[in-house]
Amino acid sequence: MTHLLIVESPAKAKTIQKYLGGDFTVLASYGHVRDLLPKEGAVDTEHDFAMRYAEIARNGKHVDAIASALRKADSLWLATDPDREGEAISWHLVELLRDKKLLEGKPVQRVVFHEITPRAVQDAVAHPRAIAMDLVNAQQARRALDYLVGFNLSPLLWRKVRPGLSAGRVQSAALRMICEREAEIRAFVAREYWTLSAELEQEGNRFPARLTQWQGKKLEQFDIPDAAAAGAIRGEILADLERQPLRVVKVERKQRQRQPAAPFTTSTLQQEASRKLGFNASRTMRVAQQLYEGISIGNETAGLITYMRTDAVNLSEDAIAAMRDFVQQHFGNEYLPKEARRFRTKAKNAQEAHEAIRPTDIRRHPDSLQGRLDKDQWRLYDLIWKRAVACQMAAAQLDLVAVDFAAGSHWQLRANGSTITFPGFLLVYQEGKDEQDENDEQRLLPALQEGDQPAFHGIEAEQHFTEPPPRYSDASLVKTLEAHGIGRPSTYASIIQTLQNREYVAVEQRRFLPTDLGEVVNQFLVQHFDQYVDYGFTAELEDQLDAISRGEKDWQPVLKDFWQPFHQRLEEKANISRSEATSEAIDENCPECGKPLRLKLGRYGRFISCSGYPDCNYARPIDGPREAPEPVGRDCPDCGKALVYRQGRYGRFISCSGYPSCKYLESLSTPKSTGVTCPDCGSGELVEKRSRYGKVFYSCNTYPKCKYAVWGEPIARSCPRCAWPVLYRKSTKRRGEELVCPQADCAFHFPEATEASEIAELLRDYLPPEPKAEKERADSSAKKGARRSSSAAKKASSGKKPASARAAQKKSSPAKV
Numbered sequence: 001m002t003h004l005l006i007v008e009s010p011a012k013a014k015t016i017q018k019y020l021g022g023d024f025t026v027l028a029s030y031g032h033v034r035d036l037l038p039k040e041g042a043v044d045t046e047h048d049f050a051m052r053y054a055e056i057a058r059n060g061k062h063v064d065a066i067a068s069a070l071r072k073a074d075s076l077w078l079a080t081d082p083d084r085e086g087e088a089i090s091w092h093l094v095e096l097l098r099d100k101k102l103l104e105g106k107p108v109q110r111v112v113f114h115e116i117t118p119r120a121v122q123d124a125v126a127h128p129r130a131i132a133m134d135l136v137n138a139q140q141a142r143r144a145l146d147y148l149v150g151f152n153l154s155p156l157l158w159r160k161v162r163p164g165l166s167a168g169r170v171q172s173a174a175l176r177m178i179c180e181r182e183a184e185i186r187a188f189v190a191r192e193y194w195t196l197s198a199e200l201e202q203e204g205n206r207f208p209a210r211l212t213q214w215q216g217k218k219l220e221q222f223d224i225p226d227a228a229a230a231g232a233i234r235g236e237i238l239a240d241l242e243r244q245p246l247r248v249v250k251v252e253r254k255q256r257q258r259q260p261a262a263p264f265t266t267s268t269l270q271q272e273a274s275r276k277l278g279f280n281a282s283r284t285m286r287v288a289q290q291l292y293e294g295i296s297i298g299n300e301t302a303g304l305i306t307y308m309r310t311d312a313v314n315l316s317e318d319a320i321a322a323m324r325d326f327v328q329q330h331f332g333n334e335y336l337p338k339e340a341r342r343f344r345t346k347a348k349n350a351q352e353a354h355e356a357i358r359p360t361d362i363r364r365h366p367d368s369l370q371g372r373l374d375k376d377q378w379r380l381y382d383l384i385w386k387r388a389v390a391c392q393m394a395a396a397q398l399d400l401v402a403v404d405f406a407a408g409s410h411w412q413l414r415a416n417g418s419t420i421t422f423p424g425f426l427l428v429y430q431e432g433k434d435e436q437d438e439n440d441e442q443r444l445l446p447a448l449q450e451g452d453q454p455a456f457h458g459i460e461a462e463q464h465f466t467e468p469p470p471r472y473s474d475a476s477l478v479k480t481l482e483a484h485g486i487g488r489p490s491t492y493a494s495i496i497q498t499l500q501n502r503e504y505v506a507v508e509q510r511r512f513l514p515t516d517l518g519e520v521v522n523q524f525l526v527q528h529f530d531q532y533v534d535y536g537f538t539a540e541l542e543d544q545l546d547a548i549s550r551g552e553k554d555w556q557p558v559l560k561d562f563w564q565p566f567h568q569r570l571e572e573k574a575n576i577s578r579s580e581a582t583s584e585a586i587d588e589n590c591p592e593c594g595k596p597l598r599l600k601l602g603r604y605g606r607f608i609s610c611s612g613y614p615d616c617n618y619a620r621p622i623d624g625p626r627e628a629p630e631p632v633g634r635d636c637p638d639c640g641k642a643l644v645y646r647q648g649r650y651g652r653f654i655s656c657s658g659y660p661s662c663k664y665l666e667s668l669s670t671p672k673s674t675g676v677t678c679p680d681c682g683s684g685e686l687v688e689k690r691s692r693y694g695k696v697f698y699s700c701n702t703y704p705k706c707k708y709a710v711w712g713e714p715i716a717r718s719c720p721r722c723a724w725p726v727l728y729r730k731s732t733k734r735r736g737e738e739l740v741c742p743q744a745d746c747a748f749h750f751p752e753a754t755e756a757s758e759i760a761e762l763l764r765d766y767l768p769p770e771p772k773a774e775k776e777r778a779d780s781s782a783k784k785g786a787r788r789s790s791s792a793a794k795k796a797s798s799g800k801k802p803a804s805a806r807a808a809q810k811k812s813s814p815a816k817v
Contacts, residue, residue, distance in 0.1 A: 004073035005111075006066060006093060008080050010758050012116060015294030015301045016079070019118045020125070025069055029080070030062045034092040036147055043144045045567070049559045051144060055096060061765050066093070067102055075107045077128070079121075082112040082354065083309055084549060085490060088139035091131050115360045116294050116303025138549035144559055145169055145541070152570055153529070160581035161520060161601070170487050171498045172525050173538045177480060178472055178505055179514045179522040188468035193222045194230035196237070198413055198459040200246070200405070205446040206457070209405055211237075213412035230461035233411075237459055240409045248452040249412070250404040257395040260425040262313040262343040263356035263388050266489030267482045269308070271475035272387070275432035277379050278510070280474050281493035286737060287376045288357070290753050291384075297372045303360055304369075305384055309490040310354035311482075313343040315391075319358055323392040326362050335424065337394045358388040374753075390429035397422035403448050417445035471511035485539030497731060503695075516605040524581050528573045532566065585611075592618045629657065638664045674698060676716045679726045680708035686726075698728075710742045720759050721748040721766065744769070 003024045007013050010028040017026040034053040036042040044050040055063065070076060078093065080086035090110060097103050109128035113120040149169040157165040196211040212219055214233060224230050264272070269288065273279040279287070288308035294301045315323075320340045328336045343356070359381070366382040373381060398418050405413040420426065448454070472480065478492050487495055496512075499505045504518030514522065525533045532538075541562070547553040582601040586608065590597055595612040599622070610618040629644035632654055636643050641658040643666075654666035671687035676698075678684040684702035691697060699709035712728030719727055719741040727739040730749070740749040747769050750762055 001074040002072065003075050003077055004066070004069050005077040005079055006090075008086065008089065009289075009293055010761065011290070011293040011753075011755070012303075014758070015116055015303060016121055018301060019121045024077070025073065027066050027069055028062065029066065029089060029093060030059050032056055032089055032092065033059050033063050033096055036143065040151065042151075043147050045148070045563055049144060049556050049563075051140060053092070053095075063093075063096060067097065067100055070097060070102050070106070073106070075109065076103065077109045077111055077125070078131070079111045079113070079124070081309070082114055082307055083490060084135045084139040084142075087132055087135040088143075091133075091136045094131065114355050115306040116292065117360045120360075134551040135549050137555040138545050141548055141555040141558055142545055144555075145562060148559075148563060148566070149532070152567075156570065156573065157521065157524070160576055160578050161524060162517065165517075165521060166498075166502060167521070167525060168495075168498060169532070169541070170491060170538060171495050171504075172522075172533045173484075173486050173535055174477070174481060174495050175499055175504050175514070175518055175522050176526060176533045177477070177484075177535075178499070178512050179519055181469060181472060182514050182519075185468040185471070190465040190467070191222065192226060193464050193466070194224040194227065194461055195464065196224070196230060196234060196459055196461050198237075198246075198405075199457040200413075200415070201455040201457060202446040202448060202452065207415055207417070207443065207445055209403075209413040209415040211411060211459075212404075212414040214410070216410050224461075227461070227463065230463075234459055234461050237407075237411060240407045240411070241456060244407050245453045246405050246407050246413075246456050248403055248448050248450050248454070249406045251448055251450055252402040254400045255421075256398045256400055258398060258424075258426070259395050260341070260390045260393060260429070261387065261431045263315060263358050263391050264384060265311045265313060265345075265356060266309050267311060267478055267492065269357055269384070270478045270492060272383060272432055273380060274473060274475035274478075274510075276383060279376075279380070280496070281478060282497050282731070282737065283376070284380065285493045286753075287380045290377060291381055295373060295377065296755070297369060302364075304364065304381055306355050306358050306360060308357050310357060311489050312345045312354045313356045314345065315343070315356055315358060319355070319362070320392065322362050323389060327389065327393055331393070331427065334422075335394050335427070337392070341392055343391070356388075357384055359385050362388065386429040390425040393425035393428065394422075396420060396424035396426045401445050401448075403445065405454070415445055417443045419444060471513055473511055477512060484535045485542055486535060488542065501731065516601060519606070520582055520601045523584060528576065528581075529569060531569075583609075590616060590618050592616055629655075631657075636662060636664050638662055671701065674714055676714040676726060678702070678706060678708055679724060681706040684708075686710070686714045712740065712742075715739060719743070719746060719748055720750075721763055721768075722746040 001023065005016070005020065005024050005026045006029055007016060007026065008029055008031055010030070013026045013028040017024070020026065033056060035056055037052045037054050042052045044052070076094075076097070078090035080089045087110075094103070094108055108131075110131050111124040111128050113124040146169055150166060153167040154165060157167055197208045198211075200207055200209050211233070214223070224233065262268075266285075270279075270281045270284050273284040274281070277284075285308065288305065291304045292306070292308050294303045297304075320342070324336060324340060362385070364385075366378065366385050369378060369381065397420070399421050401417050401419070403415045403417075405415070470476075474496065477496065481487055481492060481495070499512075499518070500507065502518075503515055504521060505512045506515050507513075522533075544553060544558050548555050548558060579600075583598045586597050586599050588597045588608075589595065590610040590612065593610060593612050593616040595610055595616065597608050597618075598611050599606055600609050606622055608620050608622060610616040613619075629646055632643040632645060634643055635641065636656040636658065639656060639658050639662040641656055641662065643654050643664075644657045645652055646655045652668050654668065656662040656664040671689055674686050674688065676686045678686055678700040681700060681702060684700035684706050686698045686708075687701045689697055689699055695711075697709055697711050698714050700706040710726070710728045712730045715727045715729060716725070717727050717739065718725050722741060722743055722745075724741055724743050724746065726742065728742055729737065729752075730740045731737045738749050738751050741747055745768060748763070748766060750759055754762070
């Protein structure tokens with residue numbers, strides 16, 4: 001018998017084919033094969049939320065290949081990813097093949113494995129099951145909810161705020177989170193406080209000791225409010241030390257254990273990769289996918305890690321035994337705890353009983369893969385491997401020391417320190433932190449006993465100010481989303497990527513801050529659809545989807561409970577004016593007419609304007625009145641008027657004082673280099689620039705001599721199809737991140753990590769797009785022809801002759817005299 005087995009990606013298909021042998025043909029679906037119709041009515045809210053699907057055109061050739069192979073096979077095996085989305089892909093494929101009448105008399109088996117190793121794949125094939133419809137229904141419900149929100153709320157944003165905007169069910173809650181943090185930062189008022197720290201020395205070792213008690217009471221943060229108070233205290237301490245020496249009055253020693261962190265989940269992997277490797281969530285998941293699907297290492301192709309979309313921290317007994325054996329052999333018995341560590345997931349809706357993310361073979365040390373993996377793959381594998389090994393190692397032992405010093409008076413100094421007496425798991429791995437605070441406990445102190453008199457080298461007062469909460473990083477945003485129950489492991493990366501793609505947030509120093517557009521969209525949603533961007537409501541909806549996946553709820557009632565009040569709110573808000581949607585009142589009146597000022601969204605961002613417009617034209621930037629332009633000291637080369645410095649959206653620049661009559665400009669910033677030679681002129685370099693609307697693009701630095709430009713980040717790599725010397729990175733919702741040829745008549749695209757053999761397979765069936773100009777002319781001609789034919793038919797039916805016939809008749813008839 002011959003069997004056809006379907007997976008999602010060609011890389012995975014290639015790996016699994018080697019494991020199963022000649023009885024199986026392994027093909028890839030290349031992701032989803034069906035999706036909702038991209039138009040209104042795809043979810044029929046009037047008929048029990050019936051969903052209308054259509055085959056995804058770009059995957060048509062892959063479905064045809066699967067259909068062709070199925071005609072020759074005796075059975076169909078479905079091995080898509082082991083989560084709700086993977087289950088739904090299998091179901092959609094079966095529905096498509098059933099419509100084509102290709103499944104008659106052929107059994108359909110569903111197999112699931114969480115790691116791509118020979119043992120795991122063969123064991124899954126030995127224990128097939130049916131498609132789990134509860135998981136499929138949960139995924140259908142999620143897709144329907146996202147469709148109903150996006151297809152109904154986004155057009156409202158287009159009309160009220162700006163065309164082309166979108167509002168997603170989960171992304172909107174994440175945007176609110178970022179905007180609220182920004183509002184906290186703006187509203188924050190710094191508060192001054194002072195600390196005093198002495199420098200002491202014992203046995204040649206210098207160390208600090210901070211003032212912790214004054215007037216016999218423990219000092220709180222704001223007890224020393226200003227320089228005068230700090231100076232007075234410092235003077236008293238120095239006076240006391242002139243009368244008697246500083247002594248050790250108390251030494252406290254405590255022993256503490258530090259336990260290792262649990263193995264990685266999707267969330268913790270994204271957080272740690274952000275802290276330690278500088279990866280964003282999308283980059284982390286892309287590289288993890290490569291490690292999971294299989295990489296050629298020497299004479300074998302192997303999946304190096306288990307499935308990377310999970311919120312479970314449990315490990316299989318076989319994996320635990322292998323890790324403990326590795327620890328014992330390489331570190332010794334003292335580093336092996338007496339009992340195996342077993343971790344339990346705290347989340348109440350852990351993702352379909354997966355394992356944590358771990359290496360498929362703990363004996364495959366990262367050092368053995370040096371040179372066989374690319375840089376990103378090796379660094380992420382090294383992180384996953386170390387975390388997995390550390391989770392089965394002994395706890396670290398620390399001695400904590402706190403030493404109090406006094407001079408027989410009413411004040412006291414304290415020095416803290418620690419000593420690692422046994423490193424335990426710290427020998428391999430230590431978890432990172434979002435905010436690295438100075439920690440006195442990390443300091444080593446010299447041996448001190450009560451009665452010792454350390455040397456005193458002075459005491460200094462230091463000024464501090466309280467700081468606002470930090471903006472979210474990739475790590476802290478994912479952590480907060482998870483804490484609120486917003487989204488699921490497979491959605492964190494796409495949530496963040498969507499916010500960036502829509503230009504709702506920007507990234508500065510690896511931190512997210514809302515753009516003007518993002519703040520206006522959030523203001524509109526919070527003001528008019530507050531329930532649907534509420535953290536609790538979004539998390540509760542996730543819980544209901546989880547209940548559907550467990551078979552505890554039917555999916556249609558969940559959709560009905562959501563849709564009815566949401567639809568009613570949409571109808572209530574349909575008549576909001578654009579001014580109301582894009583502006584907000586501020587507590588300030590117009591200096592020219594006295595009417596209230598409003599914060600508005602304009603073409604280039606937010607600004608302050610008079611509510612009396614157009615009768616009053618007062619307007620200014622958010623950060624205050626415009627200052628008079630500063631002269632440059634030379635004249636405009638175009639019109640001869642003086643050049644001036646101006647402040648624009650992206651910083652200072654030089655402009656003609658005769659603007660807008662003269663539009664001469666000079667940039668003061670150096671464009672960011674890409675290091676990629678311009679493929680058009682061959683002499684310039686592609687550099688990063690911004691369009692008038694703020695969108696990043698890349699163009700030749702010899703402009704206007706050379707006008708070559710691309711929208712995506714250029715990569716110095718030749719196109720495998722047309723050999724054009726440059727490709728560019730592009731990210732789409734359907735295909736994810738990939739490399740694309742910028743040549744319109746080629747437009748070949750493929751995932752960046754695709755191997756040469758897989759590219760050759762893609763090229764074999766690739767059809768380039770029809771040239772746009774020719775296509776538009778053809779479409780235009782066809783439409784005109786259709787209109788002429790329709791018009792002629794109507795006139796013929798009414799007894800009138802077409803214009804062309806009348807003209808011909810007129811031409812052939814004799815002229816009237």
